[in-house]
Amino acid sequence: MPKTVAEIAHETGFSVTTVRLIANGQASKYRISEATVKIVEEQIRRYGFVVNHAARSLKLMRTDTIGLVVPELSNAFFARLMSDLEELCRGSGLVLLTSSTNENPDLEDRAIRTLWARGVDGLIVAPCRTPDYGRLFGKTTKLPIVVVDRAYPDSRYPSVVSDNVEAGRALTRAVLETGAPLTAFLCGQTELPTIAGRIRGFAAACQEAGVTNWEELIMRAAENSAEAGRTLMGQLLERGRPPASFLCSSLMVLEGATQRLKERLGRIPVETVMGTFDDQESLDFLPNRIFSARQNEEELASQAFARLRELRAGKMSQSAQTTVPFQLIRRGGVRSAPRSGAASFRRGARASD
Amino acid sequence: MPKTVAEIAHETGFSVTTVRLIANGQASKYRISEATVKIVEEQIRRYGFVVNHAARSLKLMRTDTIGLVVPELSNAFFARLMSDLEELCRGSGLVLLTSSTNENPDLEDRAIRTLWARGVDGLIVAPCRTPDYGRLFGKTTKLPIVVVDRAYPDSRYPSVVSDNVEAGRALTRAVLETGAPLTAFLCGQTELPTIAGRIRGFAAACQEAGVTNWEELIMRAAENSAEAGRTLMGQLLERGRPPASFLCSSLMVLEGATQRLKERLGRIPVETVMGTFDDQESLDFLPNRIFSARQNEEELASQAFARLRELRAGKMSQSAQTTVPFQLIRRGGVRSAPRSGAASFRRGARASD
C-alpha cells in the first residue's frame, strides 16, 4: 500500500501542503527549498506514493475518465476506434471506460446510466437507435456527449461520422467502371443511418452513370449478419444467372453472400466483381476484383475526442456534424503472371475523393 | 446533478442514515416505517439520486472496477475476450477498464501502473513478456492478478490459457489425414509461449504420424504479422514447388502467406491444404480445404473471472494454470456440385478433444 500525503507529512515533519506540492512536481513553482524537496522525495522514493484517485475525484468533482459505448466490440471497426480513443486518452491523462451493448437499446441505456453514475467526464457513443439520454439522467445534467459513426437524423448531440454517401458513390462508381453489369446492392440493417447514407451514394452514382433501374437493384435485410447476406444472395440467385457484380453494405453481408454462392454454384465465380464496405486483409483470399471502402477510425477517434474537449470547455458546438472521408481500396484484377508491382498495387489505397 | 443523501435528508427532515437505508433498499431490513419510506422515496423519485462512486470508493477502499490489459485490441480474439469479460463484470456490478498495449512492454507497464493507481480491485492481463509487476508497485501490494492467454514459464501469477499443445496436435493431424504431404509450419513471434505450445503440438503430431523431418518444416519469424507470413512463404517457395499443404501460427501469417502465393503464382493454388490458428468467417473466401483452431474466448473469460474472484476472496490458487480446449473447424473440401448439407457441414465445428 502506498503512503498518503498525510503520512509522509507526518514522517518528515513537514505539512501536507508542502508534501503535496513536491509530490505533484510543483516544488519549484512554489519555491520549496532544495533541502525540503530532497527529504520528501527521498521518503517518497523509499515508500512510494500515488494519489488516491477516489479522494481526488471526490474533491475535484471530476474523474478524469471518459466513457465509450459501442454496439459491438467484436466488430473490428469499433475495436480499432476504441484502441485509438484509448491512446488519445492516455495522452491526456484520462482513462477510457468502454461498454459494448450488443446492438441492444436496453443494454445501451444501462451502459450509459452506469457510466454516468460512475461520474465519467464525457461520453462518446455509437448508438443503436436515435439517441435521447435526457430520460436516463435528469435533463439538468450537463454531461458532454458526442455521437460517433451513427448520426440519427434528429439527434441533438454533436456527431462525428464517416462520409457514407460519398463512399457509396465512389464504391459504386469503381464497380461500374470495370464494365461489369451491376446486379445488386445487398444491404443489411437498413434502418441504420450509415446504411441509409451508403444507399443514397449508390443511388447517386447509378443515376450519374445512367443506370436507371437502381431502385430494384437494392436488396434489403433487417439484420447486419452473414445470415442476411446468405438470404439476400439466395434471392438474387433465384432471379437468374450468377451476378456479374454486386455490392455489400458490410463485410458480414459479403461473407454470407459468398457462402451462398459456394453452396449454390460450388465455388465463388472468379469473374464476379465485388464491392463492400469495411475492409480486411482477408479480402485478399478472394481472387476476384474487389473494391472496399475503409473507414478512417483514427480520424474519427481524434475528431470525436476533439469535439468532446470542446464541449467540456463549454464551446457548445451543438448538433454540429463532422464528416470524415473513407478510403477506397482496390484489390485483385491482376490476373496474369506474377509481377513485382502486385504488392505495391494492392497497397496503393487512395482517398476516395 | 443528482442530490446527495445529505441533501435529501435535510429536505425531508430525516437523518442521512435513514435516507441511506431507504436509498439502498434496506428499509424493510431495518424496519423503517412505511410513512418515512414513502416520503423519502417520493423525494428521490422527484430529484433523482445516485451514489457518488468516488465517495463510496474512498470510504470502502474499493472501486468495484477491474482492469484488463491486452496486447492488441484490433485482434479479434482479444476484442471478444474483452467483450465477454465486460459482460461478466456487468453481471457482478463491476466495471471493466481496458488498456491495449500494442505489444509494447513499456506501454504494458504504464497501463498496469495506471490501472493500479486508479485502484482497480483486480487485474486480468495478457502480457507481452514474462510478467513481473512487483517492481511497478511495492511488493507489499496485494492486488489480485490473473494472467490470460500467455502463460510465460516462470510467471508467478495464476493463469488461464488455451490448450495450444493439443490444438497444434489436432490441427496438424487434421492436415496430415487429408493425405497431402506436409510442407511447412509458418510461425510468427515464436518467443510467445502460445506459439511455443503450438509448435510442441505440431512436433508431437508429426512424430505420432511418422513424419521424421518435422524439425526442418518449422519456419520461424520474429513478428506475428502479414509481412512475416509473406517472408516465410517467399522462403518456402524458393525451396521448390508450391506447397501441397502448410500450417500457419496465426491468421495474420496466413494472410501474408497467401498474398505471397498470389504474387508468385498469380493465384492461390486450390489444391493446397491449409491449417491455421485463429478462425474467421472470411476463411470461407478460400476455396481450399482449410482447418482452423478457434479459441474459446467465452470460457477463457469466465475462467479468468473465476480465478480473480478466488484471489479476491483470499483463496491463493497461486500459480495454478487453467487450460481451455480449442475448437477445430473444418472448411472446404466440398468441391463438387452444390448440396444442401454444405452449410451445416461448415458449421459442424467440434471440440478438438
Added chain:
DNA sequence: ATGAAAGCGCTAACAA
C-alpha cells in the same frame, strides 16, 4: 425506528 458523528485522502483557500 431513527440520529449523530467520525473519517476515508485529497485539494484549495487562507494564514503565518
Added chain:
DNA sequence: TTGTTAGCGCTTTCAT
C-alpha cells in the same frame, strides 16, 4: 517558504 483547516459524499459505529 511552509502550515492549518474545511470540506467533497459516503459508510459505519454507537447512541438514542
